[in-house]
Amino acid sequence: MATREIHLELLLGKQVLDSTGKSVGRIEEVRAQQRGEEWVIEEYLIGTTAVLERLSAWTIGLRILHLFGAHKIHGxxxxxxxxxxxxxxxxxxxxxxxxxxxxxxxSKK
Structure with missing residues (x-):
């Protein structure tokens, strides 16, 4: 299989489209795992909660959102x-x- 290099920092904030061309969210965070000397992307996170994870602000971010009345947060x-x-x-x-x-x-954070 041919490997390809993409600069990760250029993917952050990119809008992800579904098969019909409709936006489903922006890439806010990436999870990777080290395998030997390389890092391998496992998954991409999109949405509001992904932003909080990227900023490592789960606890305080969710509390602030709840204070402003966001009781059911789509993650x-x-x-x-x-x-x-x-x-x-x-x-x-x-x-x-x-x-x-x-x-x-x-709920797990």
């Missing part, structure tokens, strides 16, 4: 690396339906 989604088409890094696209994505859990 966003986790996209596994194989569910995202990065052929055009400027326009990342889902390779699955929105229903196939795992919702981020805001």
């Amino acid at each position: 966003g989604y986790t996209i596994s690396w194989e569910q995202l088409d990065l052929t055009d890094p400027e326009k990342p696209r889902l390779l699955c339906s929105l229903d196939d994505l795992k919702a981020l859990d805001t």
